[in-house]
Structures are given as structure tokens and as C-alpha cells.
Amino acid sequence: MDDNDIENALNTQTDAKLSLLHFATIGSTNQYAKQLCEHTAYQTPCVVWADQQTAGVGKFSRPFYSAANGGLYTTLIMPNLLISAPKVGLFTTSLAMATVSAIQTCFNLTVDVKWVNDIYLHDRKIAGILVEQGAHNAIIIGIGINLFQQNFPNEIQKTAGNLLTAAPSETIRQQFFITLISQLYQSCFTYTNLKFLSDYKRHLMLMDHRIQLQLGRSVITGTVTDINQLGQLVIVDATTHQHRSIPAGEVTKVFP
Structure with a gap:
């Protein structure tokens, strides 16, 4: 080059x-x-x-x-x-x-x-x-x-x-x-x-998938439903069954 x-x-x-x-x-x-x-x-x-x-x-x-x-x-x-x-x-x-x-x-x-x-x-x-x-x-x-x-x-x-x-x-x-x-x-x-x-x-491989997220020392599980207008991941929390916007974190597992 x-x-x-x-x-x-x-x-x-x-x-x-x-x-x-x-x-x-x-x-x-x-x-x-x-x-x-x-x-x-x-x-x-x-x-x-x-x-x-x-x-x-x-x-x-x-x-x-x-x-x-x-x-x-x-x-x-x-x-x-x-x-x-x-x-x-x-x-x-x-x-x-x-x-x-x-x-x-x-x-x-x-x-x-x-x-x-x-x-x-x-x-x-x-x-x-x-x-x-x-x-x-x-x-x-x-x-x-x-x-x-x-x-x-x-x-x-x-x-x-x-x-x-x-x-x-x-x-x-x-x-x-x-x-x-x-x-x-x-x-x-x-x-x-x-x-x-x-x-x-459209390119998000996680949409509608159940995932595991590492948030600092906490681990949560939920289903991805959207990306909001701040680029945050929107999930339905598996424990609370409430929508939750995630500003930062790491997806550590995607369930089949």
C-alpha cells in the first residue's frame, strides 16, 4: 500500500x-x-x-x-x-x-x-x-x-x-x-x-435473542427487543420482566 x-x-x-x-x-x-x-x-x-x-x-x-x-x-x-x-x-x-x-x-x-x-x-x-x-x-x-x-x-x-x-x-x-x-x-x-x-x-445479531450481560460485577439475563435513540441495548429483564435500557456492558452469552 x-x-x-x-x-x-x-x-x-x-x-x-x-x-x-x-x-x-x-x-x-x-x-x-x-x-x-x-x-x-x-x-x-x-x-x-x-x-x-x-x-x-x-x-x-x-x-x-x-x-x-x-x-x-x-x-x-x-x-x-x-x-x-x-x-x-x-x-x-x-x-x-x-x-x-x-x-x-x-x-x-x-x-x-x-x-x-x-x-x-x-x-x-x-x-x-x-x-x-x-x-x-x-x-x-x-x-x-x-x-x-x-x-x-x-x-x-x-x-x-x-x-x-x-x-x-x-x-x-x-x-x-x-x-x-x-x-x-x-x-x-x-x-x-x-x-x-x-x-x-437490521445488522444486530442479538435482536429477539435471549442474552447474558455482564454489567460491572453484576450479571443479568434478558431478551433483546430494540436499540434506543442513544444506542443503548433495550432488553426485557428475565427477572423483573420489565424493559430495561443498557448504556454499557458486555454480552457474554447468546442463548440458542
Whole structure:
């Protein structure tokens, strides 16, 4: 992939005066981006990407397998982006749909979303998104996508999957990267219009399913009925039989 071509294409599509930092190998693009923000008050977006991560992380600091050239590993630094606490869920769900849209555009594949923003294909996780707060009011948007990974570690062989059935050409990989970053960037400014929510619901793999949720130290069970206008998961609690909106948490089990 050609960094100059990528940067020029992104700036043409977004008009963002975006900068690009590319590494053959890095510990974690998100961690590096957070360090950058501590030392620099960015005024324009910056994209950090790597061919390989040796210490990639996902939610709850879990490791994210990031073998050389097997996927896309990137972080978008969005400067001076203020997101009110009630709308954090809406923002993160919009990023999931931006990813779904980029996949549909480039590969004509239909994928599923596991609330909040994990991407699945054939019941296997192919992508994860991690949003963090950076210094100087920057938002750090990290994403890892398995394009065609081989030899997943034993602990994730039964749960991880690939987007593609063969390694893509560099041209296709580059076009997908450009499309993905462009879609993520646009979502940062359009998520409050709620237009993506109907698509999100269609792609939500949990709809009408009975699930188990981890909420801090508590575990609850319920049936998913909706996503509300704040991007929260709406369930009917199995114990109280009342509707309940869940702003954050982890779905740990989906019952058949």
C-alpha cells in the first residue's frame, strides 16, 4: 500500500487535512496514538496504521491478535471532538455501522454487529473497535479487522474469523483502507442525525435473542427487543420482566 496515495485520497474524500503515520511493526496503534496526543495538541485528524501489532488491545485490555499483513490495524485521532456522556453509545454504534458500510461497499458482503461494536461474519468475530479518550480533547478510534489471518492462536480459534477467504491484493486492501477511514471520519460528524440506527438494528445479531450481560460485577439475563435513540441495548429483564435500557456492558452469552 502506498502511503502518499492513501493520504491524498483521504484528503480528497474528507477535505480534512489529514496526516498519516505508517509502521511496519508497532506495539499498539491506539497506545501510540494516545502517547502522540499527550505531546501534541492535534488540530487536524491523524491516522496511525501498522502492518503488524505486537501488543494490540481490545476492550477490557484484552489482546487483539494482529499478525503481519493479515488484517488492517489502524487508529484515527479526531481532535477537539466533544461527545457528551449520554451520546457515547450512539457514537460507538455509528462507528460499527461505518465499518459495516465500508465492508459492504468494497466487498459486497453482509456482516453482523454484536452490540456495541464488534463485527461478525458467520458467527465469528472479524473486527473490533476500541474508542478511547485522548489528551487535549482528542478521541482515539482504534479498529482491527481480520482480512485473511492464518493460524489464529489456540485460545481464539473457535471464535475468531476472517472477512475474506483469500489474501486481498494490495490494491483492494488499499481501497478498503481508504473507504473505511473515510466512513469513520464522516460518522464523527453525522452520528447525531440517527439515520444509521435502522441499519444498525437490521445488522444486530442479538435482536429477539435471549442474552447474558455482564454489567460491572453484576450479571443479568434478558431478551433483546430494540436499540434506543442513544444506542443503548433495550432488553426485557428475565427477572423483573420489565424493559430495561443498557448504556454499557458486555454480552457474554447468546442463548440458542
